[in-house]
Amino acid sequence: MVKQISVFIENKSGRMAEATRAISDAGVNIRALAVADTSELGVLRLICDDMDKALGALKDAGFTATANNVIAAQVPDRPGGLADLLEKLRDNGINVEYLYAYFTKTTDNAVVIIRVDDKEKTAETLEGGGIRLLSPEEVYSV
Amino acid sequence: MAAIIWDRENECLTESKRKELQLEKLKLLVTKLYEKVPHYRKSFDAAGVKPGDLNRLEDLAKFPFTTKEDLAANYPFGMLAEPMEKIVRVHASSGTTGKPKVAGYTKNDIKMWAEVMARTFTCAGLTSSDIIQNAYGYGLFTGGLGAHYGGERLGATVIPISGGNTKRQLLIMQDFGSTALCATPSYALLLFEKAAEAGVDIDKLKVHTGIFGAEMWSEAMRREIEKKTGINAIDIYGLTEIIGPGVASECLEKKYLHVFDDHFLPEIIDPETLEPVATGEEGELVFTTLDKEGFPLLRYRTRDITSLHPGECACGRTSVRMERVKGRSDDMLIIRGVNVYPSQVESLLVAIDDVEPHYQIVVDRQKSMDTLEIWVEVSEKIFSDEIKGLETLERKIKSELDSALLISTKIKLVEPKTIKRSEGKAVRIVDKRNI
The missing domain is CATH 3.30.300.30 (ANL, C-terminal domain)
Known part of the structure; x- marks a missing residue:
């Protein structure tokens, strides 16, 4: 299963910089990143080329950080690529908690990271619908 | 002009008469506590004192203190000295754990409470012709009902509006012509600020006196309130464990608070050594309830920091006066x-x-x-x-x-x-x- 790191960030200046610096100081490269926030706090979600090292570096720097499972799906980089995927989930009654996407350097596809409750059903639905899911190695090394 | 005094007989006792009265009540109290409250039997025994050891007021210092931890250990009704059929009401305030501190009152306690609150209002210059807007919360909190019964005892008109709902407070204050306001000082300040914002002409309000308590406030805050509103802001003192509001009140001299020491005997101790301090020196306030029936307390450590000042006041009262509370000897917040x-x-x-x-x-x-x-x-x-x-x-x-x-x-x-x-x-x- 593909993992992502989630970091608790208070809404105060410099914290995002400190979190990303902690990761870079560990020699880890960030592949994808998304931030969710309210007026007072935020959650930074990350995918890196070395997840264990990144998680350790964040914790050492005093951040509350956890690793959790997500689904990484490959979608074609064209209009409707993402909509097709989301419709399949909707038609199967799967609720998306959040998602974010990024491009890869080497292919014409985008990668969508999806956080859902029922990962198995989501995986079956997407694969059954002809959408390729990426392995952890593929995601971390894009 | 001599001030009006609610209970001249008891508020203007000579020193010897007061001591005589206090000693007499104290002797009865220690006997009652030893006989009726297991906690006190244990604590007296542990301290090696017997009710018969109390022969002079100074002997009180030999007796053990009562603390908020004692109240928690005897939660909810273990400290009561009367059976539940004699208890007609309970009040409570927050304790150190999740459980509250509980006070039980007999009919006589409620009557005495109304008396001391009537004294308080009279100290503040109120009479039966006043209309008291009582913005202390009604409920387990002692403020609301304590002021309510005292206002009625005085013969004033009480508006039992309770706390909160600032708009309605202002409406009632204007339409009913309230002449006095009971509230925490911070709420009073907020109320008058809102009034100004709403375009109310403060000078036209009939309120002439504020009876403010239940939280610490300063002389600077009093000046601010008085300047903004033109009212007399009077500091009152009390705590649920002792009775609620009505333990002490400022008179119109607004220098110290008169402790109603024919009912509540104050001491000041050093919170570290637990020894009494010299007269006039600052320390922790300790109270003994002299004639409360339901929930009497012996040497209760209030944790409030203040000082005591004996002697006759310009208002004519001779009860001992305490300084405005300056702080706490524990970490309680109000x-x-x-x-x-x-x-x-x-x-x-x-x-x-x-x-x-x-x-x-x-x-x-x-x-x-x-x-x-x-x-x-x-x-x-x-x-x-x-x-x-x-x-x-x-x-x-x-x-x-x-x-x-x-x-x-x-x-x-x-x-x-x-x-x-x-x-x-x-x-x-x-x-x-x-x-």
């Missing part, structure tokens, strides 16, 4: 009239699944109202990668705390180690109020 102990916040927090006791209480005064913010460090156990999850956690903590503390809190989730540790010990309270 927020909008409500007692809050950090230990209570802690026990509530750890009772919530996976929440660790890494917290800080931040008290501030915004627009003259006290605010209570509780910072909780987010550990991995309670962290959720979904905002929804964090918001749910915040709401859950808030609802647990609000319902137990009886005050609205704001919860702020913070990163680990945000809370400053001094010498390894976390700083639990940040009080930004300038009292």
Whole structure:
């Protein structure tokens, strides 16, 4: 299963910089990143080329950080690529908690990271619908 | 002009007469406590004293103190000296744990309470022709009902509006022509600020006196209130354990508070050595209730810091006077009239699944109202990668705390180690109020 790191960030200046610096100081490269926030706090979600090292570096720097499972799906980089995927989930009654996407350097596809409750059903639905899911190695090394 | 005094006989006793009366009541009290309250039998025995050892007022110092921990250990009714069929009412205020401090009153206690509150109102210059807007909260809190019964005893008109709802307070104040306001000083200030904002002509309001208590306030705040409103702002003192409001009150001299010492005998001790301090010196206030029936207390440590000043006042009263309360010898906070102990916040927090006791209480005064913010460090156990999850956690903590503390809190989730540790010990309270 593909993992992502989630970091608790208070809404105060410099914290995002400190979190990303902690990761870079560990020699880890960030592949994808998304931030969710309210007026007072935020959650930074990350995918890196070395997840264990990144998680350790964040914790050492005093951040509350956890690793959790997500689904990484490959979608074609064209209009409707993402909509097709989301419709399949909707038609199967799967609720998306959040998602974010990024491009890869080497292919014409985008990668969508999806956080859902029922990962198995989501995986079956997407694969059954002809959408390729990426392995952890593929995601971390894009 | 001589001040009007509600109970001239008892408020203007000669020193020898007062001491005689106090000693007589005290002898009866220690006997009653020893016979009727198991806690006191144990504590007297442990201290090696018997009721018969009390022969002079000075002998009181040989007897053990009563603490809030004693109240918690005997929760809820273990400290009562009368059977429940004699108890006609209970009140409560926050304790150091999640459980409140409980006070039980007999019919006579309620009557005496009304008397001391009538004295309080008279001290403040009120008479039966006044219309008292009582904005102290009605309920378990002693403020509302205490002032209510006292106002009726005085023969004044009482408007039992209770706390909150500022708009309605202003409407009633204008339409009913309230002449006196009972409230916490911070709420009074807020009320008058809102009145000004709403375009109310403060000079046209009939309110001439404020009877303010239930929280610490300063001479500077009094000056501000009086300047803004033109009213007489009177400081009163009381606590649930002793009776509620009505333990002491300022007279129109507005220098010290008259302790109604024919009912409540004050002492000042050094909170470290527990020894009495010299007359006039500052220390912790200790009270013995001389004739309360339901919930009598011997040498109860209030934790309030003040000093005592004997001698006749210009108003004619001879009861001992106490200085305005200056602080606490423990960490209790008073927020909008409500007692809050950090230990209570802690026990509530750890009772919530996976929440660790890494917290800080931040008290501030915004627009003259006290605010209570509780910072909780987010550990991995309670962290959720979904905002929804964090918001749910915040709401859950808030609802647990609000319902137990009886005050609205704001919860702020913070990163680990945000809370400053001094010498390894976390700083639990940040009080930004300038009292």
